[in-house]
Amino acid sequence: MSSHDAPLIIIGTGLAGYNLAREWRKYDQSTPLLMLTQDSGRSYSKPMLSTAFSKNKTAESLTMADAGKMAEQLKATIHTFVSVDAIDTEQRVIQFDGQQLNYRDLVIAAGSETINLPIENSAAEKTFAVNDLEQFSAFQLAAESAQRILIIGGGLIGCEYTNDLLSTGAKISLVELQPTLLSNLCHQSVGDALVSRFTEEGVDLHLGSAVTAIRANNNGVIATLNDGSELTADLVLSAVGVRARTELARGAGLKCQRGIIVDRELRSSAANIYALGDCAEVDGQLLYYVMPLMQCVRALAKTLSGTPTAVSYPAMPVTIKTSCFPIVSNPPSSSAHWEVEQTDGGIKALAYDKTKSLVGFSLGGSAIADKAALAKQLPKVMA
Numbered sequence: 140m141s142s143h144d145a146p147l148i149i150i151g152t153g154l155a156g157y158n159l160a161r162e163w164r165k166y167d168q169s170t171p172l173l174m175l176t177q178d179s180g181r182s183y184s185k186p187m188l189s190t191a192f193s194k195n196k197t198a199e200s201l202t203m204a205d206a207g208k209m210a211e212q213l214k215a216t217i218h219t220f221v222s223v224d225a226i227d228t229e230q231r232v233i234q235f236d237g238q239q240l241n242y243r244d245l246v247i248a249a250g251s252e253t254i255n256l257p258i259e260n261s262a263a264e265k266t267f268a269v270n271d272l273e274q275f276s277a278f279q280l281a282a283e284s285a286q287r288i289l290i291i292g293g294g295l296i297g298c299e300y301t302n303d304l305l306s307t308g309a310k311i312s313l314v315e316l317q318p319t320l321l322s323n324l325c326h327q328s329v330g331d332a333l334v335s336r337f338t339e340e341g342v343d344l345h346l347g348s349a350v351t352a353i354r355a356n357n358n359g360v361i362a363t364l365n366d367g368s369e370l371t372a373d374l375v376l377s378a379v380g381v382r383a384r385t386e387l388a389r390g391a392g393l394k395c396q397r398g399i400i401v402d403r404e405l406r407s408s409a410a411n412i413y414a415l416g417d418c419a420e421v422d423g424q425l426l427y428y429v430m431p432l433m434q435c436v437r438a439l440a441k442t443l444s445g446t447p448t449a450v451s452y453p454a455m456p457v458t459i460k461t462s463c464f465p466i467v468s469n470p471p472s473s474s475a476h477w478e479v480e481q482t483d484g485g486i487k488a489l490a491y492d493k494t495k496s497l498v499g500f501s502l503g504g505s506a507i508a509d510k511a512a513l514a515k516q517l518p519k520v521m522a
């Protein structure tokens with residue numbers, strides 16, 4: 140098969156892979172499409188994994204379509220539970236399960252992987268991370284009977300799970316290295332307000348603390364903190380961050396830094412290979428969120444169908460789904476002057492640059508109602 144007749148191949152069936160396929164099919168009904176995934180290929184919305192307990196959702200009910208249905212809808216061939224292990228950029232060939240396939244264009248939408256804490260852990264089977272539907276399923280099964288759950292990490296995912304797991308009635312302990320919550324995303328005043336709400340909800344918070352070891356204990360775990368104290372729990376949810384999956388791209392000689400380096404047309408350093416989603420560093424920006432990914436989807440679908448299109452990013456505030464104290468934040472990209480106002484039932488922190496232009500905000504509680512009006516005033520992330 141010449142590379143001209145060869146299919147578009149997309150590696151990954153997460154939000155990036157499936158949304159791109161759907162958008163591209165609007166422009167191109169005839170080019171063959173092949174998709175590959177290491178998982179079951181079920182279509183689901185990943186952000187819903189961290190509100191599933193309180194909404195009584197399971198992996199099954201979160202599934203919008205299985206791989207078979209997606210293949211039908213997208214007029215695609217989808218290979219599930221396979222791992223692409225090499226790319227020959229000269230011959231335009233991918234390799235998986237001992238098979239080789241030509242591509243016309245190749246899109247890497249391989250997502251991110253969770254970071255494992257580099258600590259001694261003799262209770263690995265009681266330690267979970269949730270970054271896909273299969274991991275969620277395993278965690279939910281284990282959490283069903285848990286009385287005490289230890290969450291490590293007070294970023295977006297750790298805070299959302301703390302909020303969500305409160306609905307199970309289990310005792311939640313949360314350990315965070317920084318002195319407040321959401322410190323990478325929010326102004327301190329908003330992080331502190333969430334600390335107060337969680338405390339009222341009975342969360343056992345350990346701020347400014349690190350877990351240094353985890354060991355098995357009867358049917359549960361004992362975690363040691365850096366001050367020498369110990370916490371017991373039935374299971375641990377580790378939420379200390381994710382990193383872009385770049386191994387395959389690096390192996391193929393593609394330029395990577397924190398993610399796979401792509402330009403504003405999502406082109407990697409190799410001809411006919413593109414990347415988007417959590418694995419891609421787009422013009423220097425690595426953003427593990429849905430909104431930037433959707434901007435890339437729209438641009439890349441056009442590029443792949445013959446109209447080269449550069450992506451642009453508007454301001455993209457992040458919603459933190461902590462229903463006991465909802466938060467929306469758009470941290471400024473560089474140092475700023477903050478003005479903080481306590482509102483009725485909320486808190487509003489606004490960030491200004493030297494020219495007194497609004498460059499970011501963190502809103503908590505009832506103040507999130509101002510999100511749309513404030514977002515309009517923010518500069519674009521990428522014009």
Ligand SMILES: Cc1cc2nc3c(=O)[nH]c(=O)nc-3n(C[C@H](O)[C@H](O)[C@H](O)COP(=O)(O)OP(=O)(O)OC[C@H]3O[C@@H](n4cnc5c(N)ncnc54)[C@H](O)[C@@H]3O)c2cc1C
Pocket residue numbers: 150151152153154155156175176177178185186187188189221222223224248249250251269270271296384387415416417418426427428429430432458460
């Ligand atoms: C619990 C949770 C809550 C979140 N909440 C929010 C939120 O509220 N708002 C928000 O904006 N973002 C949120 N995010 C982040 C958001 O969900 C992600 O940015 C987005 O889903 C990433 O999609 P993706 O397609 O790039 O990657 P993924 O969903 O990770 O998909 C990667 C795909 O690549 C496949 N793959 C990888 N390597 C290979 C290989 N070698 N061969 C074959 N297949 C391969 C995988 O099997 C998978 O199909 C949340 C994330 C989590 C974990």
